[in-house]
Amino acid sequence: xxxxxxxxxxxxxxxxxxxxxxxxxxxxxxxxxxxxxxxxxxxxxxxxxxxxxxxxxxxxxxxxxxxxxxxxxxxxxxxxxxxxxxxxxxxxxxxxxxxxxxxxxxxxxxxxxxxxxxxxxxxxxxxxxxxxxxxxxxxxxxxxxxxxxxxxxxxxxxxxxxxxxxxxxxxxxxxxxxxxxxxxxxxxxxxxxxxxxxxxxxxxxxxxxxxxxxxxxxxxxxxxxxxxxxxxxxxxxxxxxxxxxxxxxxxxxxxxxxxxxxxxxxxxxxxxxxxxxxxxxxxxxxxxxxxxxxxxxxxxxxxxxxxxxxxxxxxxxxxxxxxxxxxxxxxxxxxxxxxxxxxxxxxxxxxxxxxxxxxxxxxxxxxxxxxxxxxxxxxxxxxxxxxxx
Amino acid sequence: xxxxxxxxxxxxxxxxxxxxxxxxxxxxxxxxxxxxxxxxxxxxxxxxxxxxxxxxxxxxxxxxxxxxxxxxxxxxxxxxxxxxxxxxxxxxxxxxxxxxxxxxxxxxxxxxxxxxxxxxxxxxxxxxxxxxxxxxxxxxxxxxxxxxxxxxxxxxxxxx
Numbered sequence: 001x002x003x004x005x006x007x008x009x010x011x012x013x014x015x016x017x018x019x020x021x022x023x024x025x026x027x028x029x030x031x032x033x034x035x036x037x038x039x040x041x042x043x044x045x046x047x048x049x050x051x052x053x054x055x056x057x058x059x060x061x062x063x064x065x066x067x068x069x070x071x072x073x074x075x076x077x078x079x080x081x082x083x084x085x086x087x088x089x090x091x092x093x094x095x096x097x098x099x100x101x102x103x104x105x106x107x108x109x110x111x112x113x114x115x116x117x118x119x120x121x122x123x124x125x126x127x128x129x130x131x132x133x134x135x136x137x138x139x140x141x142x143x144x145x146x147x148x149x150x151x152x153x154x155x156x157x158x159x160x161x162x163x164x165x166x167x168x169x170x171x172x173x174x175x176x177x178x179x180x181x182x183x184x185x186x187x188x189x190x191x192x193x194x195x196x197x198x199x200x201x202x203x204x205x206x207x208x209x210x211x212x213x214x215x216x217x218x219x220x221x222x223x224x225x226x227x228x229x230x231x232x233x234x235x236x237x238x239x240x241x242x243x244x245x246x247x248x249x250x251x252x253x254x255x256x257x258x259x260x261x262x263x264x265x266x267x268x269x270x271x272x273x274x275x276x277x278x279x280x281x282x283x284x285x286x287x288x289x290x291x292x293x294x295x296x297x298x299x300x301x302x303x304x305x306x307x308x309x310x311x312x313x314x315x316x317x318x319x320x321x322x323x324x325x326x327x328x329x330x331x332x333x334x335x336x337x338x339x340x341x342x343x344x345x346x347x348x349x350x351x352x353x354x355x356x357x358x359x360x361x362x363x364x365x366x367x368x369x370x371x372x373x374x375x376x377x378x379x380x381x382x383x384x385x386x387x388x389x
Numbered sequence: 390x391x392x393x394x395x396x397x398x399x400x401x402x403x404x405x406x407x408x409x410x411x412x413x414x415x416x417x418x419x420x421x422x423x424x425x426x427x428x429x430x431x432x433x434x435x436x437x438x439x440x441x442x443x444x445x446x447x448x449x450x451x452x453x454x455x456x457x458x459x460x461x462x463x464x465x466x467x468x469x470x471x472x473x474x475x476x477x478x479x480x481x482x483x484x485x486x487x488x489x490x491x492x493x494x495x496x497x498x499x500x501x502x503x504x505x506x507x508x509x510x511x512x513x514x515x516x517x518x519x520x521x522x523x524x525x526x527x528x529x530x531x532x533x534x535x536x537x538x539x540x541x542x543x544x545x546x547x548x549x
Binding site: 011023 | 394425431433438509
């Protein structure tokens with residue numbers, strides 16, 4: 001028996017590659033920081049793109065803190081991968097393409113894995129996660145038995161701090177599923193949720209992702225990140241009710257003022273403005289299915305979000321450009337790839353614009369926002385495509 | 390400049406480039422595919438967690454191998470028997486040879502068996518095997534010779 005024969009015998013004992021590589025599983029086991037962040041050089045401004053894909057879920061009141069650990073790391077089923085890839089098989093490719101540009105990335109659906117499974121009174125809430133090519137994380141939440149769930153993609157900016165997160169609410173037939181979720185950087189080993197009544201609850205963390213469902217009546221006050229020694233390294237105020245929005249989450253502190261009302265394919269869309277904390281200004285976009293709040297520092301030029309919104313039945317989508325301009329700005333122009341442009345109507349420095357379908361097509365998409373002062377001098381330009389936010 | 394520690398990209402690169410070697414070796418040591426998978430994944434997770442301890446005194450792969458081997462051995466000890474156990478029966482008529490090889494491997498001293506796995510499945514040279522097992526390359530040679538002799542003998546017995 002020669003060495004090659006022996007080698008052949010060894011070969012026949014163990015397959016050449018007995019199982020598939022799974023780097024995300026390694027990282028989940030290690031509870032390492034989201035690895036994909038470190039490869040990027042140019043993180044774009046703190047951005048959250050939150051989509052609601054259908055709200056055909058049952059209410060989930062009385063959510064507990066229990067999780068099914070066996071779910072963690074399980075490969076995502078195909079239908080979840082499809083959702084994580086922005087549902088490109090659902091005939092909404094144009095919106096999906098806009099979303100991809102919005103988050104400047106491709107979702108690595110092949111690496112989609114289960115993050116958590118949370119028992120609820122409405123059934124199991126499954127949460128899958130997939131990294132994005134630009135260092136973000138997309139999560140898809142689905143209640144067992146529900147045909148559709150929620151997709152959200154977050155990309156952390158380098159200056160976002162060690163802990164970012166939001167309190168979200170999804171309304172279904174007047175009932176609400178509420179939770180806090182977000183991402184924590186590597187040195188945050190554990191996350192706690194402080195409620196307004198002073199009580200504190202642990203928040204489950206898997207890798208960088210964390211999640212805790214809120215029971216009825218629970219009002220979140222802050223998320224607290226601690227290092228391995230138990231020292232607080234970050235405390236982030238949170239307030240319930242917002243969808244998407246800006247990280248770190250901040251909420252309006254002043255009264256809401258009605259600014260715009262649009263009649264759209266998904267029904268009435270309203271936009272309100274309000275003062276935010278620390279001199280920020282906020283805008284709130286409300287549809288029949290969801291509400292998005294963003295609070296930003298007052299810019300020299302323009303602050304904006306560029307988001308799709310969906311009706312509850314997931315049969316229609318619209319794309320909205322919303323935001324506000326700085327005090328020096330007198331006019332705001334949206335330019336398109338085909339050279340055309342439209343002037344944004346400003347009301348109390350805010351604007352809301354529903355992107356026509358013709359401008360979803362490649363070659364006709366929004367390209368840049370141009371802000372001018374009263375003398376017509378350009379004082380700010382903000383690229384939209386491909387640089388997104 | 391402090392050059393200690395490995396970063397995640399480096400570990401991931403080793404994981405992807407040498408995945409088949411780690412997977413096969415761990416499976417052989419642990420005794421079944423599922424245990425092998427768990428050993429590799431857990432070993433690399435440990436490597437990720439403890440990456441700051443890598444002192445760059447050798448290659449990162451050499452630093453990772455003992456972690457993988459130890460994880461696989463832990464699972465083999467829990468499992469028993471220690472011989473590799475292909476999950477699927479061989480389809481090329483090698484069933485009896487495989488049985489014989491398994492039996493022969495199970496009968497080998499622990500160091501010889503590990504050395505054989507690291508030679509055949511990880512394709513490590515004597516120096517690499519020695520680094521994992523904590524023995525000199527010369528001792529690796531002697532260990533492998535002894536292992537080969539025993540394994541050859543068992544296969545020849547089957548063939549005759």
